[in-house]
Amino acid sequence: MSTSVTQQTVGEALVTGLKARGVTHVFGIPGVHTIELYRGLARSGIRHITPRHEQGVGFMADGYARASGKPGVAFVITGPGLTNAVTAMAQARADSVPILVVSGVNAGPSLGKGWGHLHELPDQGGLMAQVALTSQHVATPEELNEALDRAFAPFTAGRAGPTHIEVPLDVMGQTAVDLAEVAQGAAPPVLPDLCAALTKLEDAKQVVILAGGGAKHATALRDLAERLDAPVVQTVNGRGVMFDHPLSVPASPSLTAVRDLIRQADCVLALGTELGPTDYDMYEIGRYPAMPGLIRVDICLKQLSRRSASISIETDSAAFVAAALERLADRKAANGAARAETARQAAWEEIGPDYRRQVEVLNAIRDALPKARIVGDSTQPVYAGNLYYEPDRLDGWFNSATGYGALGYAIPAAIGVALADPDSPVICLTGDGGAQFSLTEMMVAQEEGLPVLFVIWNNAGYREIATAMESAEVEVVGCTPTPPDFALTAQAFGMRYAKVADVADQVTTALTALAQGQGPAILEVTAPVWRSKG
Template identity: 40%
Template sequence: MVEGVTGGAAVVDSLVANGVRHVFGIPGTHNLEIYRYLPASGIRHIVTRHEQGAGYAADGYARVTGGAGVLITTSGPGITNAITALATSYADSVPTLAISPGPPRGMVGKDVGWLHELKNQQGALDAVCDRSIRVESADELPEVIADIFAGFTSRRPRPVHLEVPVDVLEGSWVRRPAIAAGLTEPDAVDVAAIAAAFAQAQRPLIIAGGGARGAAAEIRALAASGVPVLTTVNGKGIVDENDPVALGASIRLPAAHRVITEADLVVAVGTELGDSDLWGGIAQAAKVIRIDVDPGQQDKNLRADLGIVGDAQQALQFTTKRFDTTHVAEWQKAIRADADRDAGPWAAIQQSLAAALPGDTVIAGDSSQVTYYGTVHHWPFTTANRLLYPTGYATLGYGLPAAIGAKVAQPERPVIGLFGDGAAMFTIQELVTATELRLPLPIVVVNNGGYAEIREQMVDRGIVPQAVDLYQPDLPAMARAIGAYGVEAESAAVLGELASAALTADRPTLIQLTIDGSAA
């Protein structure tokens, strides 16, 4: 006897077949058939307080696991609420899958006042995701979902939106075996040409981006041969930043730009070298090798003399000579001097936290000064650390839900949120989610009274500061009202002690440090 199920079962069965253990989202009128099958599937559903929070949580989940993060929304406002989070995943090449209902078959673009009707929902999502796919029958779902997961490992990993018509979700479906994504062998790359370039070089430099994480062991082996490694923010921690040839994640600094031009061979791995990485352009280096799974990256922002399209791990599997490193100390000194000029109050915050927290702590930052002036430059990462930061899209509100996603993914690992008050207020409602889940999350909010960076830019341009000095609620009291813990830090020096204690609490702890925004 065939079990009577609906199209919602085809979605859930396919997620299970592809190893999904958690999904983030909010139920709504049009996606309820998915929720019918979640309880028996073994997939844990995390309900957030806003779909944008679900998207950021899925993004943080994906970054720490290396797999896909999945979010489920309803149609119309549900999925459009998640668009900023999906655009963030797109900018930073993070594999997230957003599943939403869509108009019934034959109803797209009819403008008949259907509940949650959008002029072109699929088009809106296709504009911010790698692609938006609409199925027309439940029988398509197993193969389509398997292909999406296969694409996350064989192509540049970017978010995908799957739209399932409401009548497909709610219609009957004859259950059949789900399909798991197959493994795709990477194409062979010209390793000999890369090795030959290293053999001829005297001052090589590796620039490691977020796409280089799969080749971390190979990059560390080259570092052991004396090859200096400079990372983007998304590549931070690929090499231990206390390594004698590590140049940190300070690629935006003028001194790092000079290093790139002084090297006689620059090997850029898994990075687009965009404005969000460099905070401006860089001059063409002497010789450039670009290694990336995306062929469109070979000449983007820095022209490649040799472009390698393929798997970075395979491309860097060679041994090379031992390089002279006497010049590296001068490179490090110049970069450190640049970073210290931006240190402000940020360095002391990082030093306090880094000294007190475990070496494998995940730091969920935000587009906040405490992250891009602070954590990036003044928290020396081991290879076990991880920074979650919305580099490319530079969104506000990422840090708190991303921390939740990371903690759900790896509950035994220490996770901390660290961001400014302006960023916190975009998604502060997700503190309710963290409290409901009883997550032992330290959430450190550095309160400088509003949008201090934008205030500084207004002053620099001769504009009277406006809309940047914000009314400040009592954030620790707000946290306590929610049911979390809330404390005020008297100084940066005690942050580490407070955050360390919060790692073993029975719920999240919001720790506020108030600083003078005019001096930040």
């Protein structure tokens, strides 16, 4: 598609280039260093959303990307705007979420001089090199097209993550060159030789499949699991691919019960999972599950090189699954459903009564609001769900409690999800501590009229941290920040409000009632408050 436009500034041309690449929403907080980026935004048709903090800008872009399948785009100012967004970029990198952060940077002649200009950093590009997959500096108008192409390239080839473009203040207002034709998307992946892997799968008697976030869009995974009669263990970001299937094991591979299932296999097929410790060694015992005859399939060569395997295959998981189905015959019964059921039952017992109670709340929410997306922060029921919970849809369960592990994620990310998918119920699940990181972002949901249900799990503190400190025989300090009065908070934000105990039927009754109304609402769930054992 040609988008030749004349007499635009570089800032205007950048917006035109974003629109040509399918961008419909931009999350940003304008400032004196991005005014020229906004010159063409109002007439572009791109919808601008104004969060209350640049970390919220990044987290909203993250949630939007996960729900829409398109990159989330953020506009931030030079210096503090960008550094505020770094946390969100790091979370997106850990979870392979495609977001593009566009920022200003001080005028070219001043860079690296330390003259003390407003928002000056010693080396902004160097900072971005540590967190972005690619960071493009647009030194002249002629470099804009290539910068856009390079920024969007990782979104269609290889492992996605955050990218960055910076435009100097003395370049934004210059006259742009004509926009070039938008680069085409990546070609379909070329499959490497799969003979050794498929032979190994054919010869195996008891296969177990590990499905990570890179496998969640392998739509034929259920068929492959049935063909191999293989239980499918799902990491946090892989949940939902096997909902309500007898071969599904929606439980953490850090649990002993799931480790036993994996250890007893004679061939483990790992699809789109980095085998990271927050999924496979969350208790930090320093030992991964034994993975006999491991076959790794991942789109990222660097990931493959980080963990050894019997066979490593660099390709897209969906392409591998489709090819395997063409060449693998149905096997004789391998007791897959029975092995999966044994693992599920043992894992359910292993997580203990407190976590089982919290998972029961999650299950009740799922059943009361079908196809809801639950967006979580680091809070007790999220930890419980990461150990054992099965959403009824893809991308119906994700949170910041694994990977980078940033607090304050859930509220803005849920807003991004609601903007991308307004027809699905969206539930933000955050603790009273995490909520205070980004509470003001709720006003974005109010002013946009988004029906996000903000569930605040209030145990009056950082209970998970307090428990960990006690286990380490460290005197608990700093874990009881006083929460605000959430009823008054809801009143100040103009939102509907309800309060219940942490009992499944009370939570679902209240949520169901709140879901019938218009706009966002807050449900406060009062949970047991941490008390020192001393």
